[in-house]
Amino acid sequence: MLYINSHSIETKLHHCLLFFGKHRLALSTDNFRKPMAPTLAEHFQDSSALREFVINQGNGVKGLSELGLTALPKQYIQPLEERTCMTNIVLQESIPIIDMSNWEDPQVAKSICDAASKWAEVKNKYSKEHSSSNNVRFGTSFTPQAEKALEWKDYLSLFYVSEEEASALWPSICREQVLDYMKKSEVVIKQLLQVLMKGLNVDEIDETKESLLMGSMRTNLNYYPKCPNPELTVGVGRHSDVSTLTILLQDEIGGLFVRENEGDNWIHVPPVKGSLVINVGDALQILSNGRYRSVEHRVVANGSNNRISVPIFVNPRPADMIGPLPELIASGEKPIYKQVLYSDYVKHFFRKAHDGKKTVGFAEL
Ligand SMILES: O=C(O)CCC(=O)C(=O)O
Numbered sequence: 001m002l003y004i005n006s007h008s009i010e011t012k013l014h015h016c017l018l019f020f021g022k023h024r025l026a027l028s029t030d031n032f033r034k035p036m037a038p039t040l041a042e043h044f045q046d047s048s049a050l051r052e053f054v055i056n057q058g059n060g061v062k063g064l065s066e067l068g069l070t071a072l073p074k075q076y077i078q079p080l081e082e083r084t085c086m087t088n089i090v091l092q093e094s095i096p097i098i099d100m101s102n103w104e105d106p107q108v109a110k111s112i113c114d115a116a117s118k119w120a121e122v123k124n125k126y127s128k129e130h131s132s133s134n135n136v137r138f139g140t141s142f143t144p145q146a147e148k149a150l151e152w153k154d155y156l157s158l159f160y161v162s163e164e165e166a167s168a169l170w171p172s173i174c175r176e177q178v179l180d181y182m183k184k185s186e187v188v189i190k191q192l193l194q195v196l197m198k199g200l201n202v203d204e205i206d207e208t209k210e211s212l213l214m215g216s217m218r219t220n221l222n223y224y225p226k227c228p229n230p231e232l233t234v235g236v237g238r239h240s241d242v243s244t245l246t247i248l249l250q251d252e253i254g255g256l257f258v259r260e261n262e263g264d265n266w267i268h269v270p271p272v273k274g275s276l277v278i279n280v281g282d283a284l285q286i287l288s289n290g291r292y293r294s295v296e297h298r299v300v301a302n303g304s305n306n307r308i309s310v311p312i313f314v315n316p317r318p319a320d321m322i323g324p325l326p327e328l329i330a331s332g333e334k335p336i337y338k339q340v341l342y343s344d345y346v347k348h349f350f351r352k353a354h355d356g357k358k359t360v361g362f363a364e365l
Contacts, residue, residue, distance in 0.1 A: 001295040003275040044073045060140040060154035065225035072229035135159040147353040152301040156221045215317035222309045227301035235299035237354030243281030243313040253307040259296040289324035318343035337363040
Protein backbone atom coordinates (compact mmCIF):
# COMPACT_ATOMS: atom_id res chain seq x y z
CA MET A 1 0.00 0.00 0.00
CA LEU A 2 1.26 3.50 -0.74
CA TYR A 3 0.09 7.05 -1.19
CA ILE A 4 0.56 9.11 -4.33
CA ASN A 5 -0.23 12.76 -4.90
CA SER A 6 -3.39 13.51 -6.80
CA HIS A 7 -4.93 16.56 -8.43
CA SER A 8 -8.11 17.76 -6.92
CA ILE A 9 -11.16 16.00 -8.19
CA GLU A 10 -11.95 15.41 -4.56
CA THR A 11 -14.29 18.32 -4.08
CA LYS A 12 -16.43 17.47 -7.10
CA LEU A 13 -16.88 13.87 -5.99
CA HIS A 14 -17.52 14.87 -2.43
CA HIS A 15 -20.42 17.11 -3.47
CA CYS A 16 -21.77 14.38 -5.63
CA LEU A 17 -21.71 11.86 -2.77
CA LEU A 18 -23.35 14.18 -0.32
CA PHE A 19 -26.05 14.92 -2.81
CA PHE A 20 -26.51 11.25 -3.58
CA GLY A 21 -26.97 10.57 0.12
CA LYS A 22 -29.50 13.35 0.62
CA HIS A 23 -31.37 12.42 -2.49
CA ARG A 24 -31.85 8.87 -1.30
CA LEU A 25 -32.79 9.91 2.18
CA ALA A 26 -35.47 12.23 0.89
CA LEU A 27 -36.88 9.38 -1.16
CA SER A 28 -36.82 6.81 1.52
CA THR A 29 -36.83 7.55 5.20
CA ASP A 30 -39.20 10.45 5.59
CA ASN A 31 -42.31 8.29 5.50
CA PHE A 32 -40.81 5.92 7.98
CA ARG A 33 -39.53 8.37 10.54
CA LYS A 34 -42.76 9.61 12.09
CA PRO A 35 -44.76 6.47 12.76
CA MET A 36 -41.79 4.35 13.80
CA ALA A 37 -39.78 6.75 15.96
CA PRO A 38 -41.34 5.99 19.37
CA THR A 39 -40.75 2.25 19.11
CA LEU A 40 -37.58 2.29 17.10
CA ALA A 41 -35.36 0.25 19.36
CA GLU A 42 -38.00 -2.43 19.89
CA HIS A 43 -38.91 -2.46 16.28
CA PHE A 44 -35.36 -3.13 15.15
CA GLN A 45 -34.85 -5.95 17.65
CA ASP A 46 -36.73 -7.87 15.00
CA SER A 47 -34.09 -8.79 12.44
CA SER A 48 -36.49 -9.01 9.56
CA ALA A 49 -37.79 -5.46 10.23
CA LEU A 50 -34.25 -4.09 10.21
CA ARG A 51 -33.30 -5.96 7.06
CA GLU A 52 -36.51 -4.81 5.40
CA PHE A 53 -35.76 -1.17 6.23
CA VAL A 54 -32.02 -1.16 5.56
CA ILE A 55 -31.66 -3.62 2.71
CA ASN A 56 -34.96 -4.21 0.93
CA GLN A 57 -36.31 -0.67 1.16
CA GLY A 58 -32.84 0.64 0.29
CA ASN A 59 -32.52 3.03 3.25
CA GLY A 60 -29.08 1.74 4.11
CA VAL A 61 -27.24 2.59 7.29
CA LYS A 62 -27.58 6.23 6.31
CA GLY A 63 -31.32 5.86 6.80
CA LEU A 64 -30.77 4.16 10.15
CA SER A 65 -28.27 6.74 11.32
CA GLU A 66 -30.59 9.61 10.46
CA LEU A 67 -33.43 8.14 12.45
CA GLY A 68 -31.50 9.21 15.51
CA LEU A 69 -30.84 5.81 17.05
CA THR A 70 -29.14 6.07 20.41
CA ALA A 71 -27.82 2.50 20.43
CA LEU A 72 -26.45 0.24 17.72
CA PRO A 73 -28.98 -2.38 16.57
CA LYS A 74 -27.79 -5.82 17.63
CA GLN A 75 -27.50 -7.00 14.02
CA TYR A 76 -24.41 -4.77 13.68
CA ILE A 77 -22.60 -5.94 16.79
CA GLN A 78 -19.43 -7.66 15.61
CA PRO A 79 -17.73 -10.46 17.54
CA LEU A 80 -14.95 -9.09 19.74
CA GLU A 81 -12.17 -10.36 17.48
CA GLU A 82 -13.48 -8.38 14.51
CA ARG A 83 -13.61 -5.04 16.30
CA THR A 84 -10.62 -2.74 16.16
CA CYS A 85 -8.84 -2.95 19.44
CA MET A 86 -6.61 0.02 20.27
CA THR A 87 -3.93 -2.27 21.71
CA ASN A 88 -3.25 -3.60 18.20
CA ILE A 89 -2.67 -0.18 16.65
CA VAL A 90 0.96 0.72 15.95
CA LEU A 91 1.18 4.47 16.19
CA GLN A 92 4.82 4.88 15.24
CA GLU A 93 4.39 3.17 11.84
CA SER A 94 3.06 4.77 8.68
CA ILE A 95 2.64 3.63 5.10
CA PRO A 96 5.09 4.91 2.44
CA ILE A 97 4.35 8.28 0.82
CA ILE A 98 5.77 8.56 -2.68
CA ASP A 99 6.02 11.77 -4.70
CA MET A 100 5.31 10.67 -8.27
CA SER A 101 6.10 13.97 -9.95
CA ASN A 102 9.29 12.51 -11.41
CA TRP A 103 8.61 9.19 -13.11
CA GLU A 104 12.08 8.96 -14.62
CA ASP A 105 13.77 8.86 -11.23
CA PRO A 106 14.77 5.22 -10.54
CA GLN A 107 14.26 5.87 -6.84
CA VAL A 108 10.54 6.52 -7.50
CA ALA A 109 10.22 3.17 -9.29
CA LYS A 110 12.09 1.41 -6.52
CA SER A 111 9.85 2.94 -3.84
CA ILE A 112 6.72 1.76 -5.67
CA CYS A 113 7.92 -1.83 -6.06
CA ASP A 114 9.21 -1.92 -2.48
CA ALA A 115 5.90 -0.61 -1.17
CA ALA A 116 3.95 -3.19 -3.21
CA SER A 117 6.01 -6.09 -1.93
CA LYS A 118 6.58 -4.86 1.60
CA TRP A 119 3.04 -3.99 2.53
CA ALA A 120 1.42 -7.04 4.00
CA GLU A 121 4.47 -9.08 3.06
CA VAL A 122 5.32 -12.45 4.62
CA LYS A 123 8.37 -12.98 2.61
CA ASN A 124 7.74 -11.59 -0.12
CA LYS A 125 -33.58 3.26 -7.70
CA TYR A 126 -29.82 0.36 -7.80
CA SER A 127 -30.33 -2.35 -5.26
CA LYS A 128 -29.73 -5.94 -6.23
CA GLU A 129 -33.45 -6.47 -6.67
CA HIS A 130 -34.25 -3.28 -8.52
CA SER A 131 -31.30 -2.19 -10.57
CA SER A 132 -31.83 -2.63 -14.28
CA SER A 133 -28.23 -3.78 -14.59
CA ASN A 134 -25.72 -5.70 -12.53
CA ASN A 135 -23.26 -2.99 -13.45
CA VAL A 136 -24.97 -0.35 -11.31
CA ARG A 137 -25.71 -1.33 -7.77
CA PHE A 138 -26.65 0.39 -4.54
CA GLY A 139 -25.88 -1.75 -1.54
CA THR A 140 -25.33 -1.76 2.18
CA SER A 141 -22.93 -3.81 4.33
CA PHE A 142 -20.92 -6.28 2.17
CA THR A 143 -22.81 -9.55 1.63
CA PRO A 144 -25.77 -9.20 4.05
CA GLN A 145 -27.06 -12.67 3.12
CA ALA A 146 -23.80 -14.31 4.28
CA GLU A 147 -22.88 -12.11 7.24
CA LYS A 148 -23.40 -12.98 10.90
CA ALA A 149 -23.04 -9.28 11.76
CA LEU A 150 -23.71 -6.46 9.32
CA GLU A 151 -21.18 -3.73 8.43
CA TRP A 152 -21.91 -0.04 8.88
CA LYS A 153 -21.49 1.08 5.25
CA ASP A 154 -23.61 1.99 2.21
CA TYR A 155 -22.25 2.16 -1.31
CA LEU A 156 -23.05 2.79 -4.93
CA SER A 157 -21.03 0.53 -7.20
CA LEU A 158 -20.46 1.41 -10.86
CA PHE A 159 -18.86 -1.14 -13.16
CA TYR A 160 -17.47 0.54 -16.27
CA VAL A 161 -18.25 -1.14 -19.57
CA SER A 162 -18.42 1.78 -22.02
CA GLU A 163 -19.26 5.49 -22.19
CA GLU A 164 -22.55 4.57 -23.86
CA GLU A 165 -23.57 2.21 -21.10
CA ALA A 166 -22.53 4.69 -18.43
CA SER A 167 -24.62 7.39 -20.14
CA ALA A 168 -27.60 5.09 -20.29
CA LEU A 169 -27.42 3.50 -16.84
CA TRP A 170 -25.32 5.39 -14.34
CA PRO A 171 -27.16 7.89 -12.13
CA SER A 172 -26.85 11.33 -13.71
CA ILE A 173 -26.13 12.82 -10.30
CA CYS A 174 -22.57 11.47 -10.31
CA ARG A 175 -21.95 10.08 -13.81
CA GLU A 176 -19.74 12.86 -15.16
CA GLN A 177 -17.68 13.15 -11.98
CA VAL A 178 -17.01 9.42 -11.74
CA LEU A 179 -16.09 9.17 -15.44
CA ASP A 180 -13.75 12.12 -15.03
CA TYR A 181 -12.14 10.61 -11.93
CA MET A 182 -11.68 7.28 -13.73
CA LYS A 183 -10.16 8.87 -16.83
CA LYS A 184 -7.70 10.96 -14.84
CA SER A 185 -6.74 8.00 -12.69
CA GLU A 186 -6.04 5.86 -15.74
CA VAL A 187 -2.83 7.80 -16.45
CA VAL A 188 -1.55 7.09 -12.95
CA ILE A 189 -2.69 3.46 -13.09
CA LYS A 190 -0.79 2.82 -16.35
CA GLN A 191 2.37 4.37 -14.98
CA LEU A 192 2.16 2.39 -11.75
CA LEU A 193 1.57 -0.88 -13.57
CA GLN A 194 4.50 -0.25 -15.91
CA VAL A 195 6.81 0.32 -12.98
CA LEU A 196 5.46 -2.71 -11.11
CA MET A 197 5.89 -4.94 -14.19
CA LYS A 198 9.47 -3.70 -14.69
CA GLY A 199 10.08 -4.70 -11.07
CA LEU A 200 9.21 -8.26 -12.14
CA ASN A 201 11.44 -8.00 -15.24
CA VAL A 202 8.36 -7.87 -17.45
CA ASP A 203 9.27 -5.12 -19.88
CA GLU A 204 6.34 -5.06 -22.25
CA ILE A 205 2.68 -4.66 -21.42
CA ASP A 206 1.06 -6.06 -24.55
CA GLU A 207 -2.67 -6.24 -25.16
CA THR A 208 -3.17 -9.51 -23.26
CA LYS A 209 -1.27 -8.21 -20.30
CA GLU A 210 -3.08 -4.88 -20.35
CA SER A 211 -6.36 -6.79 -20.16
CA LEU A 212 -5.08 -8.85 -17.22
CA LEU A 213 -3.82 -5.82 -15.38
CA MET A 214 -6.48 -3.22 -16.13
CA GLY A 215 -9.08 -4.75 -18.43
CA SER A 216 -12.03 -3.65 -16.29
CA MET A 217 -12.77 -1.05 -13.66
CA ARG A 218 -15.29 -0.62 -10.90
CA THR A 219 -15.77 2.61 -8.94
CA ASN A 220 -17.53 2.55 -5.59
CA LEU A 221 -18.89 5.54 -3.73
CA ASN A 222 -18.77 4.54 -0.09
CA TYR A 223 -20.69 6.27 2.64
CA TYR A 224 -20.14 5.56 6.34
CA PRO A 225 -22.68 7.50 8.38
CA LYS A 226 -22.11 8.50 11.97
CA CYS A 227 -22.64 5.44 14.15
CA PRO A 228 -24.18 5.30 17.69
CA ASN A 229 -21.72 2.68 19.09
CA PRO A 230 -18.74 2.65 16.70
CA GLU A 231 -16.65 0.51 19.06
CA LEU A 232 -19.08 -2.42 18.68
CA THR A 233 -19.10 -2.64 14.90
CA VAL A 234 -17.01 -2.07 11.76
CA GLY A 235 -17.30 0.17 8.71
CA VAL A 236 -15.70 -2.51 6.57
CA GLY A 237 -14.43 -5.83 7.88
CA ARG A 238 -10.94 -7.23 7.30
CA HIS A 239 -10.31 -8.05 3.64
CA SER A 240 -8.00 -7.61 0.71
CA ASP A 241 -9.36 -6.37 -2.61
CA VAL A 242 -9.78 -8.73 -5.56
CA SER A 243 -8.35 -6.07 -7.91
CA THR A 244 -4.86 -5.73 -9.35
CA LEU A 245 -4.66 -2.23 -7.88
CA THR A 246 -7.15 -0.09 -5.99
CA ILE A 247 -6.90 3.69 -6.21
CA LEU A 248 -8.57 5.14 -3.15
CA LEU A 249 -9.67 8.68 -2.55
CA GLN A 250 -10.73 9.34 1.04
CA ASP A 251 -12.08 12.46 2.70
CA GLU A 252 -10.48 14.09 5.74
CA ILE A 253 -12.12 11.90 8.42
CA GLY A 254 -9.78 8.89 8.51
CA GLY A 255 -10.50 5.40 9.82
CA LEU A 256 -8.81 3.15 7.26
CA PHE A 257 -6.34 0.68 8.79
CA VAL A 258 -3.93 -1.74 7.11
CA ARG A 259 -2.53 -4.88 8.63
CA GLU A 260 1.16 -4.90 9.28
CA ASN A 261 2.76 -7.89 7.54
CA GLU A 262 1.33 -11.13 8.89
CA GLY A 263 1.16 -9.89 12.48
CA ASP A 264 -1.84 -8.71 14.39
CA ASN A 265 -0.93 -5.04 14.34
CA TRP A 266 -2.84 -2.42 12.42
CA ILE A 267 -1.58 0.88 11.06
CA HIS A 268 -3.81 3.89 10.45
CA VAL A 269 -3.77 5.36 6.92
CA PRO A 270 -4.41 9.02 7.73
CA PRO A 271 -5.85 11.18 4.97
CA VAL A 272 -3.07 13.20 3.30
CA LYS A 273 -4.38 16.14 1.32
CA GLY A 274 -3.73 15.81 -2.41
CA SER A 275 -2.92 12.11 -2.20
CA LEU A 276 -4.46 8.88 -3.33
CA VAL A 277 -3.97 5.63 -1.47
CA ILE A 278 -2.88 2.72 -3.65
CA ASN A 279 -3.63 -0.85 -2.57
CA VAL A 280 -2.19 -3.93 -4.19
CA GLY A 281 -5.04 -6.41 -4.69
CA ASP A 282 -5.24 -10.21 -4.88
CA ALA A 283 -5.15 -10.35 -8.69
CA LEU A 284 -1.72 -8.69 -8.70
CA GLN A 285 -0.54 -10.98 -5.92
CA ILE A 286 -1.54 -13.98 -8.07
CA LEU A 287 -0.17 -12.59 -11.36
CA SER A 288 3.14 -11.75 -9.67
CA ASN A 289 3.31 -15.24 -8.14
CA GLY A 290 3.27 -13.72 -4.66
CA ARG A 291 6.07 -11.22 -5.28
CA TYR A 292 3.64 -8.36 -4.67
CA ARG A 293 1.28 -8.86 -1.75
CA SER A 294 -2.30 -7.69 -1.49
CA VAL A 295 -2.89 -5.60 1.59
CA GLU A 296 -5.40 -6.59 4.26
CA HIS A 297 -7.38 -3.60 5.43
CA ARG A 298 -10.47 -2.57 7.39
CA VAL A 299 -12.40 0.59 8.18
CA VAL A 300 -13.63 1.53 11.64
CA ALA A 301 -17.03 3.11 12.22
CA ASN A 302 -17.06 6.68 13.50
CA GLY A 303 -19.19 8.08 16.31
CA SER A 304 -18.84 11.77 15.44
CA ASN A 305 -18.60 12.11 11.67
CA ASN A 306 -19.90 10.73 8.41
CA ARG A 307 -17.08 9.47 6.17
CA ILE A 308 -16.79 9.11 2.41
CA SER A 309 -14.32 7.15 0.30
CA VAL A 310 -14.12 6.46 -3.43
CA PRO A 311 -12.11 3.41 -4.47
CA ILE A 312 -11.49 2.54 -8.12
CA PHE A 313 -10.91 -1.19 -8.37
CA VAL A 314 -8.67 -1.86 -11.37
CA ASN A 315 -9.26 -5.45 -12.42
CA PRO A 316 -8.64 -8.11 -15.06
CA ARG A 317 -11.62 -8.69 -17.36
CA PRO A 318 -14.16 -11.16 -15.95
CA ALA A 319 -13.37 -13.67 -18.74
CA ASP A 320 -9.56 -13.57 -18.18
CA MET A 321 -7.70 -16.51 -16.70
CA ILE A 322 -5.36 -15.27 -13.99
CA GLY A 323 -2.28 -17.06 -12.69
CA PRO A 324 1.46 -16.36 -12.36
CA LEU A 325 2.71 -14.45 -15.42
CA PRO A 326 4.47 -16.70 -17.98
CA GLU A 327 7.66 -14.59 -17.76
CA LEU A 328 8.02 -15.48 -14.07
CA ILE A 329 7.58 -19.18 -14.64
CA ALA A 330 9.94 -19.07 -17.66
CA SER A 331 12.59 -17.56 -15.41
CA GLY A 332 12.44 -20.66 -13.22
CA GLU A 333 10.02 -19.60 -10.48
CA LYS A 334 7.85 -22.35 -9.07
CA PRO A 335 4.18 -21.30 -9.43
CA ILE A 336 2.35 -21.00 -6.15
CA TYR A 337 -1.00 -20.23 -7.77
CA LYS A 338 -3.03 -22.05 -10.42
CA GLN A 339 -4.84 -20.46 -13.36
CA VAL A 340 -8.36 -19.42 -12.33
CA LEU A 341 -11.14 -17.69 -14.20
CA TYR A 342 -11.27 -14.16 -12.81
CA SER A 343 -15.08 -14.08 -12.64
CA ASP A 344 -14.99 -17.28 -10.55
CA TYR A 345 -12.49 -15.67 -8.21
CA VAL A 346 -14.72 -12.61 -7.81
CA LYS A 347 -17.83 -14.75 -7.25
CA HIS A 348 -16.00 -16.64 -4.53
CA PHE A 349 -15.12 -13.32 -2.83
CA PHE A 350 -18.69 -12.05 -2.94
CA ARG A 351 -20.27 -15.28 -1.75
CA LYS A 352 -18.85 -15.02 1.76
CA ALA A 353 -18.50 -12.43 4.50
CA HIS A 354 -15.22 -10.54 4.79
CA ASP A 355 -12.61 -12.92 6.14
CA GLY A 356 -9.21 -11.29 5.86
CA LYS A 357 -7.10 -12.70 3.05
CA LYS A 358 -8.81 -16.07 2.77
CA THR A 359 -10.03 -15.48 -0.80
CA VAL A 360 -6.48 -15.94 -2.14
CA GLY A 361 -6.69 -19.59 -1.03
CA PHE A 362 -9.08 -20.11 -3.98
CA ALA A 363 -6.12 -19.77 -6.37
CA GLU A 364 -3.44 -21.54 -4.32
CA LEU A 365 -1.84 -24.71 -5.65
O1 LIG B 1 -13.24 3.30 2.81
C1 LIG B 1 -12.10 2.91 2.72
O2 LIG B 1 -11.14 3.59 3.07
C2 LIG B 1 -11.80 1.52 2.20
C3 LIG B 1 -12.95 0.93 1.44
C4 LIG B 1 -12.78 -0.51 1.15
O3 LIG B 1 -11.95 -1.20 1.69
C5 LIG B 1 -13.66 -1.13 0.16
O4 LIG B 1 -14.58 -0.46 -0.34
O5 LIG B 1 -13.44 -2.33 -0.16
